[in-house]
Amino acid sequence: MSAAPHIFLDTTIQIERVTATRARQAEIAQALAGARVISSTYVLGEYLRTLAQDALVLHNLALRSEQLYDVETQIAHLLNKRSASRCLLLWASLHRLGVYEKPKLLRTLRVYIEYGLVNRFMLGADELLDTTACGLARERPAPLGEVYRLRTQCTRPVKECDLAERLAEHQSEMRVLADGLKDHPEPALARMSTLCALILEDPDVARGRNCTWYLGDLIIALELPVDAALYTTNRRHFEPLCALLGKQMYKPRT
Amino acid sequence: MLERRLSVTETRNRLPALVGEIAEGKGEVVITTRNEPKAVIVDYEAFLRHRRLRMQGARHVVVELVADAQALLQATQESCRGAGEPDLYLFLVSLEELLRDIWEAAEEISPAHASIASELLDATRLYLAGEDRLRPEQLPALAEALTLLTRDELTMVEAVATDRRLLSHGINPMFPVQGDLVSLYEEKEPEPA
Numbered sequence: 001m002s003a004a005p006h007i008f009l010d011t012t013i014q015i016e017r018v019t020a021t022r023a024r025q026a027e028i029a030q031a032l033a034g035a036r037v038i039s040s041t042y043v044l045g046e047y048l049r050t051l052a053q054d055a056l057v058l059h060n061l062a063l064r065s066e067q068l069y070d071v072e073t074q075i076a077h078l079l080n081k082r083s084a085s086r087c088l089l090l091w092a093s094l095h096r097l098g099v100y101e102k103p104k105l106l107r108t109l110r111v112y113i114e115y116g117l118v119n120r121f122m123l124g125a126d127e128l129l130d131t132t133a134c135g136l137a138r139e140r141p142a143p144l145g146e147v148y149r150l151r152t153q154c155t156r157p158v159k160e161c162d163l164a165e166r167l168a169e170h171q172s173e174m175r176v177l178a179d180g181l182k183d184h185p186e187p188a189l190a191r192m193s194t195l196c197a198l199i200l201e202d203p204d205v206a207r208g209r210n211c212t213w214y215l216g217d218l219i220i221a222l223e224l225p226v227d228a229a230l231y232t233t234n235r236r237h238f239e240p241l242c243a244l245l246g247k248q249m250y251k252p253r254t
Numbered sequence: 255m256l257e258r259r260l261s262v263t264e265t266r267n268r269l270p271a272l273v274g275e276i277a278e279g280k281g282e283v284v285i286t287t288r289n290e291p292k293a294v295i296v297d298y299e300a301f302l303r304h305r306r307l308r309m310q311g312a313r314h315v316v317v318e319l320v321a322d323a324q325a326l327l328q329a330t331q332e333s334c335r336g337a338g339e340p341d342l343y344l345f346l347v348s349l350e351e352l353l354r355d356i357w358e359a360a361e362e363i364s365p366a367h368a369s370i371a372s373e374l375l376d377a378t379r380l381y382l383a384g385e386d387r388l389r390p391e392q393l394p395a396l397a398e399a400l401t402l403l404t405r406d407e408l409t410m411v412e413a414v415a416t417d418r419r420l421l422s423h424g425i426n427p428m429f430p431v432q433g434d435l436v437s438l439y440e441e442k443e444p445e446p447a
Contacts, residue, residue: 012436019431022385050439086438093431097379103361107372108429114369115414116428123421234440 006228007035007250009125010220010238011046013231014039018120019051019093031231031252032124038228040129042219044121045137049152049212052117052141054086059109060147061087068102113141113148131223135160136212156208163211163219164203170222173245174200177218180244189240192218221245259284259291312362316371317404319359323352327397334390342381342388350378356403366408370416374399376427377420385430395423 009017017028057079058071065071071091075084094105118140122128141148154160167174174196181193191214198205206215217234221241224230229250232238242249258281265272265285272283272295282296296304326348334340353375360371374396381388399416402408420427 012440015439016436018428019435021430021432025430082438086435089431089433089435089438092433093429096432097376097383097385097429099376099379104357104372104375107357107361107368108376110365111369111372111376111417112428114410115417116373119414119417119421120426120428123418233436237440 010232012233041137312359315359366413373427
């Protein structure tokens, strides 16, 4: 009898298994059936500062809008293009079932923000790795009066995770990535190469904005256990990373 | 009860004195704009009394409506025992109507009551929209969550646990998103200040 395969869920697949159409959610659940499902606190931190943060922004905009159509206007005026697109998709999903009462929409968003999203992240997970001891993963949306606040950014001078120590333990892999991704046509990967070289000199460079903005995929690829396969929708970034690190990508049967 | 009507300007000019008078039990003040009543200043004890009564009323409404919903569930469970695939559409239509009222009353009781009621309502709407299919074996989990709403006290920890229990029975009240949301997260761009 063969052991259950180990599958590591990254942030994109976590978001997809929570928000995608029911058919796609069923497809992911089917792919995970019988596997040992792993994720990490770093992935949870990313999930919170992306999906949970967008739900929170939407809640706060809806709260301060007198009319529901003002929410779309505020999204257009206040958010950058990508955030606006995400919030509009979430907003449309709430309306699709014909829910137009503002108090009900706000309550639904509160359920998502306060526990719904985190409960779904954890659903079916057998193990949550804590390799980086990410401080942002310990944050939860906190009510401030009627609105919510969530800390989504850490700073390098305030040490609240073990990221630098972990990366310092991966010097050989970091060197491989610094060399292997140099001049990569994908700008995000080329930037990772530059950062790897800097982190080899000073691991603390990894913390703060570099971690949350530029190193996410690299951190996930490094914390991915050797006996686990990475399940992601972002193959463009992870395929080169995993190839260089000799790690596996999960390819669900279609 | 003595009721005085004052405009916003009059109220503003006399506010310190009004607060003292109202606290001493000298009636309440209805604030008007263009002669239309818009808000009321009442003494704090009266406000608390009113809130208590409203909550008691809401509890009473929830208990009654949950009893109706449970009776509906039980009748549906019994009809599901027959042969063949049961048609739960009419049950869901009636349940949605009850849950809308239950949720409104639950909002008056506590955030935990409101959250559980809201999830049950959303789940029912998803079933009605055909996004999910309700199976007869999921009915006891719905009944269990409904029963919780009749309790006087509920904590958010219990609301979180109820959500997990519903999920473990395949009842997912979160609305799916149409469109490629994930690709919009793949590249980061600086957030506005």
